[in-house]
Amino acid sequence: MAEKTLYNKVWDAHNVGLLPTGQNQILIGLHLVHEVTSPQAFDALREEGLSVAFPDRTFATCDHIVPTTSLQRPFDDGQAELMMEALEKNTKDFGITFYDPPSGKQGVVHIVGPETGLTQPGMTIACGDSHTSTHGAFGTLAFGIGTSQVRDVLATGCLTMDELKVRRIEVNGELSPGVTPKDVILYIINRLGVRGGLGFAYEYGGDVFDSMSMEGRMTVCNMSIEGGARIGYVNPDETTFAYLKGKEHSPEGDAWDRAVTWWKTLPSESDAQYDDVVRFDASEISPMVTWGITPAQSVAADENLPLLEGLDENRKKSYEEAYAHMKLTPGQKAVDLPVQVAFIGSCTNGRITDLRAAAEVVKGKKIDPGVRGIVVPGSIPVRLQAMEEGLDKIFEEAGFEWRQAGCSMCLAMNPDKLQGDEISASSSNRNFIGRQGSPNGRTLLMSPAMVAAAALAGHVQDIREIM
Amino acid sequence: MKDKKIRHLKGRGVSVPGNDIDTDRIIPARFLKEITFSRMGEYPFFDERFDSSGKEKDHPFNTNKGASFLIANDNFGCGSSREHAPQSLLRWGIQVILAESLAEIFAGNCAMIGLAAVTLSSDDIREIQAAVEADSSLELSLDLMTKTVLCQGKEYEVTIPEPRRQALTEGTWDSTALLLERLELSRSTAAALPYMSHFSS
Numbered sequence: 001m002a003e004k005t006l007y008n009k010v011w012d013a014h015n016v017g018l019l020p021t022g023q024n025q026i027l028i029g030l031h032l033v034h035e036v037t038s039p040q041a042f043d044a045l046r047e048e049g050l051s052v053a054f055p056d057r058t059f060a061t062c063d064h065i066v067p068t069t070s071l072q073r074p075f076d077d078g079q080a081e082l083m084m085e086a087l088e089k090n091t092k093d094f095g096i097t098f099y100d101p102p103s104g105k106q107g108v109v110h111i112v113g114p115e116t117g118l119t120q121p122g123m124t125i126a127c128g129d130s131h132t133s134t135h136g137a138f139g140t141l142a143f144g145i146g147t148s149q150v151r152d153v154l155a156t157g158c159l160t161m162d163e164l165k166v167r168r169i170e171v172n173g174e175l176s177p178g179v180t181p182k183d184v185i186l187y188i189i190n191r192l193g194v195r196g197g198l199g200f201a202y203e204y205g206g207d208v209f210d211s212m213s214m215e216g217r218m219t220v221c222n223m224s225i226e227g228g229a230r231i232g233y234v235n236p237d238e239t240t241f242a243y244l245k246g247k248e249h250s251p252e253g254d255a256w257d258r259a260v261t262w263w264k265t266l267p268s269e270s271d272a273q274y275d276d277v278v279r280f281d282a283s284e285i286s287p288m289v290t291w292g293i294t295p296a297q298s299v300a301a302d303e304n305l306p307l308l309e310g311l312d313e314n315r316k317k318s319y320e321e322a323y324a325h326m327k328l329t330p331g332q333k334a335v336d337l338p339v340q341v342a343f344i345g346s347c348t349n350g351r352i353t354d355l356r357a358a359a360e361v362v363k364g365k366k367i368d369p370g371v372r373g374i375v376v377p378g379s380i381p382v383r384l385q386a387m388e389e390g391l392d393k394i395f396e397e398a399g400f401e402w403r404q405a406g407c408s409m410c411l412a413m414n415p416d417k418l419q420g421d422e423i424s425a426s427s428s429n430r431n432f433i434g435r436q437g438s439p440n441g442r443t444l445l446m447s448p449a450m451v452a453a454a455a456l457a458g459h460v461q462d463i464r465e466i467m
Numbered sequence: 468m469k470d471k472k473i474r475h476l477k478g479r480g481v482s483v484p485g486n487d488i489d490t491d492r493i494i495p496a497r498f499l500k501e502i503t504f505s506r507m508g509e510y511p512f513f514d515e516r517f518d519s520s521g522k523e524k525d526h527p528f529n530t531n532k533g534a535s536f537l538i539a540n541d542n543f544g545c546g547s548s549r550e551h552a553p554q555s556l557l558r559w560g561i562q563v564i565l566a567e568s569l570a571e572i573f574a575g576n577c578a579m580i581g582l583a584a585v586t587l588s589s590d591d592i593r594e595i596q597a598a599v600e601a602d603s604s605l606e607l608s609l610d611l612m613t614k615t616v617l618c619q620g621k622e623y624e625v626t627i628p629e630p631r632r633q634a635l636t637e638g639t640w641d642s643t644a645l646l647l648e649r650l651e652l653s654r655s656t657a658a659a660l661p662y663m664s665h666f667s668s
């Protein structure tokens with residue numbers, strides 16, 4: 001077992017004790033709630049006559065089902081309206097703060113938490129959403145849970161859990177121009193596989209993460225789950241503290257100093273023991289693009305799609321299935337992959353830095369007439385900040401639609417969907433079959449700048465060629 | 468009170484071969500817009516079971532209705548944390564999942580709802596899969612007390628984290644009551660965490 005890591009320290013500090021079953025009872029320091037995975041949990045509380053144990057540590061927002069064209073109520077989609085009404089009633093009945101659209105703070109739950117300063121180092125954070133791993137960027141243990149677990153956290157503030165192993169993933173050296181945090185995590189998943197992280201928490205360390213912005217760290221930690229790791233984290237440092245300073249929920253004055261003192265005790269020790277250590281060289285990483293139906297099925301933008309010859313039987317089967325769904329050909333050049341839809345947004349890449357990077361690529365240019373492009377800011381504050389910087393105008397003049405905040409076409413629970421077998425360049429996190437709303441839809445994952453470049457050309461481009 | 472102890476289960480098998488079968492495939496996101504789980508049993512593998520006109524396609528869940536043992540390969544249930552995925556399987560009739568490996572969140576969700584999800588070696592899964600694919604009327608049984616599966620007279624060893632196994636066999640997998648009893652302990656753990664009081668001292 002790992003020792004003296006941040007994982008161990010935070011786990012121990014939140015471990016209420018061993019249950020008769022041998023499971024650990026873990027206290028959850030921050031519970032984030034959204035409309036899709038919570039209604040059944042609140043109903044269970046009502047049935048049992050229970051209240052929320054830690055209402056002031058519970059915050060809600062709405063993101064998955066909200067339309068991004070208009071926030072006019074009632075929503076056109078009756079089911080979405082019902083879901084929204086349920087969350088409004090549940091947060092009111094149980095005394096939970098709800099960051100709804102009129103509050104001006106609504107957005108994708110994993111963008112709202114950090115943006116408001118709710119997410120702070122050393123916390124355990126749970127949310128009924130697998131991309132809760134995002135919050136690990138602050139040195140937290142943050143993970144997705146199912147609805148019955150949402151019920152438990154609401155009612156008791158705790159979960160029954162088993163301890164994970166810890167793998168340190170070090171990336172040293174300097175990233176090449178055009179290579180973004182999204183490429184780093186796609187590369188890691190490509191190398192370690194989508195099952196590589198089963199049973200592990202990932203600790204990201206080394207030069208690349210030390211010098212990475214908080215937004216970048218969030219992108220990386222966000223996709224830990226795509227590598228099979230329920231938790232991914234970066235040890236907190238001055239970059240973390242600088243990001244948090246002055247945020248709405250951040251401590252102030254003397255409390256701030258006490259907070260920083262405590263946060264500095266959290267990082268893994270220099271003599272920490274890990275269950276596994278993996279090292280990569282930053283210079284090996286190129287801009288990445290996925291071609292298949294798992295986030296590990298990816299190539300560098302200047303490569304060709306893999307051939308089937310010489311693969312083991314298992315992998316060959318997976319690749320054949322992927323090629324059949326994607327209607328792509330082994331050996332095809334990545335830069336020849338067609339693109340009909342361009343989606344910029346999501347909890348992975350819907351932050352202001354992502355929008356800036358994409359806007360820089362499309363500024364003064366027009367997207368291909370065959371491409372439908374949408375930009376969906378991750379939250380209302382991101383949207384307003386982007387508009388203050390004129391990014392909305394840049395996108396609109398280039399031919400993109402500029403939308404309201406939400407999850408949108410990352411998982412297509414709102415009206416934003418692929419049609420038929422449309423193929424999208426997407427800054428989101430999953431290229432699973434049917435993920436973007438059409439059973440035959442196809443998804444190519446890449447960084448926001450790469451999505452912008454693909455939108456201009458109507459096919460994938462290597463961002464390094466047009467920089 | 469209903470006995471929640473899960474120790475011995477028997478039933479016919481359904482094999483859903485393939486690695487990395489994600490929860491979006493098990494239940495497409497559009498079915499998550501319902502605010503109760505009551506209809507989830509209609510939806511497992513929906514887009515693979517039905518064509519766009521609602522006609523049944525060739526899928527093991529169409530040809531092996533009534534099965535209660537799902538046999539799967541590597542990393543079954545990866546992706547989204549939606550409990551709707553195991554709920555849809557359970558409500559369709561699945562009581563046991565035998566897999567080469569299970570995604571972490573999915574396995575946790577199964578444990579919370581009393582769905583016995585266990586892992587077996589790759590070779591064993593392939594043998595059981597082949598047997599079930601050859602004869603869908605075959606009866607399988609799982610014994611969580613001895614951690615074995617019986618298929619065609621042959622015993623296979625299964626793996627499940629011990630605390631999870633005990634929660635199933637002792638009927639304590641529905642953990643709310645257990646955790647509630649210990650609420651005061653939780654409050655003292657919380658009191659020791661400086662952020663809980665906003666670093667006020």
